[in-house]
Amino acid sequence: MKMVRNSIGLGFILVLVGACNYTMHPELAGSGVAMPPSDRCQECHTVIFEEWRNSPHSKAYTNEPFKGITANYKVTACLPCHAPESVFDGEKKLRKTRHEEGVNCQSCHLVEGVLQGPVEQHLPFNIHPIKQVDTYRKSEFCGKCHSRTFAEYEQSGRTKKTCQECHMPKVRRTIIDNKPWVWSKDEYDFRRHSFNVMDLAEIGSKIELAVVLAGQHPPGGQIIIENREIPHNIPTGTYGYHEIRLNLYLLDDLGEPKAQQSFSFTQEMKTAIKPGEKRVIPFVFSDQLALPFAVKAVLIRADMDQQESHVISQRLEVF
Amino acid sequence: MRKFLLLFSLISLCWPLQSALAEDEIVSVEDVFTHILSPATLNASHAMLSGVKNCGKCHSMTTGVSQSKCLGCHREIQQRIVLKKGYHGTLGKECLQCHTGHKPNIITFKPESFNHRLSQFPLTGKHAGLQCQKCHLQPIKDTGRKRFTYLGLALQCAGCHKDIHASGAMAKCQSCHQTTSWRLDNFAHAEKTPFPLRGLHKIVPCQKCHGEMAAGQKDKLQFKVANYKSCLACHKDTHKGKLDPDCLSCHTMNGWRGGNLFQHDKARFKLVGKHQGVKCRQCHADNKFKGLKFSDCSDCHQKKTAHKDRIKGCKSCHQPEGWLALTANMQGSLELHGQMHYQLKGAHAKVECRKCHSRNGVNNYFNLPSARCNDCHKDPHTGAFKKPCSACHIETSFKDLRLFDHQAASFKLDGNHQKLECKACHTSKNYTQTPGQCGECHEDVTKFSRGIWGDSWRNQRIISPKARIVNCVDCHKPGHQGKVTGKTCLDCHDAVYQQFFEARRVLATEAIARLKQELSRGDLDTPRQEEVRATLQFLEKNYFHNYRLADQALSGIERQLSGVKP
The missing domain is CATH 2.60.40.10 (Immunoglobulins)
Structure with a gap:
């Protein structure tokens, strides 16, 4: 009996352990041509998605001046930064698909097939795997694309705020704000994804x-x-x-x-x-x-x- | 009846007497009778004849007043009648025809209506207008006081007029004077004197020769001119006795100068050319006629300042015909011109003398105030330049501007600007009003950059942002020869832009080449085709000044060529 109880307990633990390693939506980390559309992120991260959709990043590729100056995307030299596969690439590569999304979710949060962010995994199981990386909290992260501005920032030598502190102001909220996972009520200090020029x-x-x-x-x-x-x-x-x-x-x-x-x-x-x-x-x-x-x-x-x-x-x- | 009549007449005669008594005038019986018989009181000159006793002195009982009784007293009249002298002597009338003895007047004579011609002295000329008293006031002997009488005035001029002539010419006044005026305007000098007035003597006032008629000196008039045959009787010898005393050997009476008899040719200095018109005293100052120097022109002529003593020997250039009648040697002699003020160089050497040496159409070879260009030349720059002409121009030609250094001007010429003709930029001769901004000449490029270029290919203004920020000269530095040498693209932009520029260049050249090819198929009418070709050529050179506008223009052309309306 004790054996049974033990085995049930062990089984539960195994299930729990198994659940922890279980990835519910592995396709969300698909890269290259398999990269999912940003709409998929919207399913859970509605607010953040809306912020991004109204931000300059989402229009980096489709805005009229850019379209005009590149002669309808015929000048290819400019395109990689305006629809990058990953901002972590030293030399930016043009994303294989969905150029119209500009600098999309994956550009920042998908690195070599792994989703990354500033916040740790906090659910007991993986909806999608996420890796906590501190870089997201630092100015050098923005500097991966905005290199010249970052250089100016570095040279200014002042005690100062990070890029994020001004351009991604702090907002306390849950990560997920849509069903079915909205029951997770843990609030974190998140940053707004509107990337707006300051008021x-x-x-x-x-x-x-x-x-x-x-x-x-x-x-x-x-x-x-x-x-x-x-x-x-x-x-x-x-x-x-x-x-x-x-x-x-x-x-x-x-x-x-x-x-x-x-x-x-x-x-x-x-x-x-x-x-x-x-x-x-x-x-x-x-x-x-x-x-x-x-x-x-x-x-x-x-x-x-x-x-x-x-x-x-x-x-x-x-x- | 007769007694009655006598009584009546006595009463009527007494009537005035009664009234006279009433006025207490008549005091004696004699007076009463006188008063009754006399027609009126006697006039004052006959007052000594009053009284009844004296009636008979004039009146006779039978014939009334007889002329003989009048003339018995008035002996002077009787004498004149006898002598048939004077007015009364020639009149032939009875006394009473004119005179009465009693009041109111002794005569019925009115001076204003008196016909003086009936006298022996008809009033002519100035006499006609005189008052009677002017002549008929006679001085009383001894006392000198004057008394009025019409009698006894002498017929001679001296009766009234004083002789002002020292020579006592009074006896024959009329031989010179007339009653119209004392003036001798019509005096026949030639007939009445041995000195006929000839030439200018005719108009000389009398007193010039016959003395002045100054007040109080009238008796000094001298009608007999001593030594009248010699000119010197009246004229001063301005030659001071140095010349022939016979003035008429040189002069005429028509003026000392006019109608000169003097033949200068007889002198050693012959008057030639302009000298003939010169007044004597211009050479013969102070009436110096002998011993004048004349071998050198400068003996008379002061050296003109124009020569500044640089020239010797007037005759080498000038002739007596006039200073401007230059000798053949002088005409066109650049060397001589150079010895004076102004060296004739370049184009000046070929210019006619009168082109410069003329004022108001009159030649005046010395009337050039200086060697300033604008004394002869108009300033086409309308005073825009403060520097002298010679700062830019040389004398060979105004168009030869080799002295002008455009690099010293505010707009320095470099590159392709050096190859331009002046008038490409300087449309007016006022060179200071010249465009200085690039866009004032290169309008098409600047307009293209600002998106206001052309209108057939576009439906909105597309501004190149750099047109607001970047000035032409930021890239196109001096000496650019049409290329960008000031700042390269990468001076401002980073290396990624190089790829952008290259990609853009390829896109533009390919599109333009393709459109040119399509254009050559000739679907468009000729003027339109030319317009499109010109636009393509412009875009080929300038597409990078406004990429987006160039794209739109090219796609516009493409639509045109493929038959779609823009």
Whole structure:
């Protein structure tokens, strides 16, 4: 009897042990042509998937400027980074399938047939195998693709937050938020997968913009832009179009702009503002107004076709 | 009845007497009778004849007042009548026809209506307008006071006029003067004097020769001119006795200068050319006619400043016909021109003299204020340049700009710019108003970069982002010879971009080559075909300035060639 009890106990343990090694969906770790679509991840990780689907990563391949500049993907040199098989590859390879997903779940979380992430396996059995890797919590992980920005980050030499802390803010939630496995209520500090550029107002708070007026006739002075807290260049980025633009307006006493000047900051022209750098831009308007009232400085994140611009910060200084 | 009539007449005669008594005028009986018989009171000149006793002195009982009684007193009139002299002597009228003895007047004579021609002195000329008293005021002997009478005025001029002539010519006033005026305008000098007035003498005022009629000196008028046969009687000898005293051997009476009889040819210095028109005193200053130097031109002519003493011997260039009538040697002599102000070089050597040496159509060889170019040349640059012309131009030709260094200008010429003709950029002669921005000449490329190029191939503006950020000269540095030498792509972009550029180049060249081939099939009409060909050639060179616009343009062309409307 005892033997039976023991064997039942042993069997239970064996079942438990067996259950621990059991992989319910091994196909989720399929690589190459066998790589599953990201929709499969959505089945359990609904929220994270939604965050990604609205993020620039999901549009890395399909966005119009990219499509245009590569002449409808005929320029193949650009494609591997915009739909990489794995970001861990030193030289990025174009994914075999589903290019339209851009930088998809597998690009980051599937390495050589093994799903990886920053969090340990926490269920007693495998829905899919997962390997906990600390790299995901470090800036160098983002630097695998955003190498130039990461280099700037490294050189800035400040005590600073990781990329993830700003661009993937912390969210406390469960890993799985859909049936059938939603019963697992354990909450973790997860990171949002929207990979968004920081809220513009927040960027503005990290960049000091000041207008120092010198004279009224002609109206002139200095604009001071100080990259106080952002640990990489503004703008940053290796490829594509990134431009910060400073628009200056000379206002009359009705607040109407009467003259405009524009200054551009880009990586390529080596005019990007480095971490900690204080950029002083002297300006002078040719004296057109009898009584210039104020100078308004607007710092914007310009966009490729100059049709839409996002205001980062603005200042108005009255004479 | 007769008694009654007598009484009536007595009463009527007494009536005025009664009234006279009432006025207490008549004091005696005699006066009463006088008053009754007299027609009126006697006038003042006959006052001594008043009273009844004196009536008979004029009146006779039978014939009334007789002329003989008048003339018995008025002897001077009787004398004139006898002598048939004066007005009364020639009139032949009875006294009472004009005169009365009693009041109101002794005469019925009105001066204003008096016909003076009836006198022996008809009033002519200036006399006609005179007041009677002007002549008929006679001085009373001894006292000198004047009294008025119409009688006894002498017919001679001296009766009224004073003789102002020292020579006592008064006896024959009329031989010179007329009553119209004392002036002798019509004096027949030739007939009445031995000195006929000839030439300019005719218009000389009398007093020039006959003395001044200054106030108080009228008696100095001298009508007899001593030694009148000699000019020197009136004229000063400006030659100071150095020349022939017979003035008329050189001068005429038509003016000292005009109508000169003097033949300069008789002198050693013959007047030739322009010298003939020169006034005597220009050479003969201070009336120096003898001992003048004349062997060298400079004896009279000051050296012109134009020569600055660089030239000796006027005659080698100039002729007496005028300073501008240059000798054959001088005409076109560059050497001589060079010895003066201005060396004629290059194109100047071939220019006609008058092209420069002329003002308002008149030649003036010395009227060039300086050697400044714009004294002769117009400034086609409208004052745009502050440097002198010679900073850029040389004299061989204005078009020869070998001195001009474009590298010293604000826009330095390099590469292909050096091969251009000036007018390719400088459309006006004001060279300062020349485009300096690349896009002002290379408009198509800059417009292409900004996505505002062409309109047949595209339906939206496609801006190359770099057009806003990158300036032409960031890549196209001086001396680029049409290629990018300033910054290469990889100066700004990383190596991956090199693959991108290469891929893009292959794509563009292949597409353009293919479209060119299709175009040569000639489905399009000729003008359209030319337009497309030009567009393809442009894209071949410039596709990289705006990749996305180039793609769109190429696909537009492709649709055109395959018959699909763009």
